[in-house]
Amino acid sequence: MNRSTTNDNSKKKQSIRIWAVICWLLIWEGASRILDQEILLVSPVFVAKRLCILTGDQDFFQRIAYSMSQIILGFLLATFLGIILAIGSKLNRYIEEFLQPLFAVMKAIPVASFIILCLVFLSSKKLSTFIVFLMVLPIMYTNMLQGMKSLDHERMEMATVFEVPWFRKIRYIHIPAIWPFFYAACKVGIGFSFKSGIAAEVIGIPDGTIGERLYESKIYLDTPDLFAWTIVIVIISIVFEKIFLLLLRWLYRKITKRI
Amino acid sequence: MYIEVKNLCKQYNGLMVLKDYSYRFSSGMIHCIMGESGKGKTTLFRILLGLTDADEGELIGVKNKKIRAVFQEDRLLEENTIIDNLLFVLPTKRGALKRRLAEISEACEAVGLGSLENKPVKELSGGMKRRVAILRALLSEYDILLMDEPLKGLDQKNKQLVASYIQKRLLEEKQEKIVIMVTHDQEDVELVKGNVCYL
Numbered sequence: 001m002n003r004s005t006t007n008d009n010s011k012k013k014q015s016i017r018i019w020a021v022i023c024w025l026l027i028w029e030g031a032s033r034i035l036d037q038e039i040l041l042v043s044p045v046f047v048a049k050r051l052c053i054l055t056g057d058q059d060f061f062q063r064i065a066y067s068m069s070q071i072i073l074g075f076l077l078a079t080f081l082g083i084i085l086a087i088g089s090k091l092n093r094y095i096e097e098f099l100q101p102l103f104a105v106m107k108a109i110p111v112a113s114f115i116i117l118c119l120v121f122l123s124s125k126k127l128s129t130f131i132v133f134l135m136v137l138p139i140m141y142t143n144m145l146q147g148m149k150s151l152d153h154e155r156m157e158m159a160t161v162f163e164v165p166w167f168r169k170i171r172y173i174h175i176p177a178i179w180p181f182f183y184a185a186c187k188v189g190i191g192f193s194f195k196s197g198i199a200a201e202v203i204g205i206p207d208g209t210i211g212e213r214l215y216e217s218k219i220y221l222d223t224p225d226l227f228a229w230t231i232v233i234v235i236i237s238i239v240f241e242k243i244f245l246l247l248l249r250w251l252y253r254k255i256t257k258r259i
Numbered sequence: 260m261y262i263e264v265k266n267l268c269k270q271y272n273g274l275m276v277l278k279d280y281s282y283r284f285s286s287g288m289i290h291c292i293m294g295e296s297g298k299g300k301t302t303l304f305r306i307l308l309g310l311t312d313a314d315e316g317e318l319i320g321v322k323n324k325k326i327r328a329v330f331q332e333d334r335l336l337e338e339n340t341i342i343d344n345l346l347f348v349l350p351t352k353r354g355a356l357k358r359r360l361a362e363i364s365e366a367c368e369a370v371g372l373g374s375l376e377n378k379p380v381k382e383l384s385g386g387m388k389r390r391v392a393i394l395r396a397l398l399s400e401y402d403i404l405l406m407d408e409p410l411k412g413l414d415q416k417n418k419q420l421v422a423s424y425i426q427k428r429l430l431e432e433k434q435e436k437i438v439i440m441v442t443h444d445q446e447d448v449e450l451v452k453g454n455v456c457y458l
Contacts, residue, residue: 155336157330159347162347258343
């Protein structure tokens, strides 16, 4: 009982409070009125109006759908390969040693350098998928490997002695051990995917993407558009994260439910 | 049926923990391996389980035998319920689940865990977890049962409850099983009416 109350309290502390959001919007509105320069800082009311206008355009949803699909594809590919490589590294020390320098370099290289480098040999259309893939892969690989290394060997020994079938070992020993690491990697990875994916679009400027509109806003000093599209990116990133993590938690409960 | 160990030796980093140990464990009784700490009781336990190789010596009669164990640590699936922990190791065919659950329920009742079957193990006390670990081994199919200090951490009442349940199970198994218990407590030996062999 006490434990659940503590959890509820910590959830309340972590979640964003509406009053705080309203305060920040008021600060924003106040600052824009003081500056009185739309190019520098546009009013949130004006951004909201711009957003309403944008949503009436069919092109708006097409851009969102295209950018999202490219980013999600990159994220899923990185997740898949990250898991495969982590399994390989867990099974063979040489694979881990071989991959270590590669991932160390990948983690250190700035995303802008990667984007410019990849533009040389990739079409701008596929750039965001590849950049997201490169950015998420080290996160996924490192977390998954850490999770696999944290496996409880005593439980594995017990399962071996009792001749428990391998699929039951995976369901009830491996997956619960890896789960917190995988979940954390997905949470971090999704946020990172949208940041790096949109950055790739802004530099590569492929047609029909959110990044293209952000770039145009910059060129034409269209600050309301810039803010409106930024809000759109934040919203789709949060919505996708919530839905994806909800699905993951549902899947985890399904897999590890009663024997 | 019997198993025999002949001149078993094991050392770790130059320290001899098991030296020239020989014994014949026959079925129909509980063999209680006793000895002071560091005498190699757990090492012998692990060698018999096949988890550690002996440096020298022979192990006769364990091949193709089903060996199950109560480890010194409980080694339970903490997030899962008592039933889940027991079903995890028990081969249950389709259609046999009802019978299996009835068996589990009866066993839980016998060791004082009745009505707790659906509780997650992480919410149980240390003594309750110990009894789940013991049930897990006793309910499984085995030829040889190894128990490393199974009654450790149990109060007097529960020790008696568990000891009499172990004996009841062995009687039901028609004395065909080999049961080896590692302990350093003379009282535990008396409770299970075991046959002592010193290390």
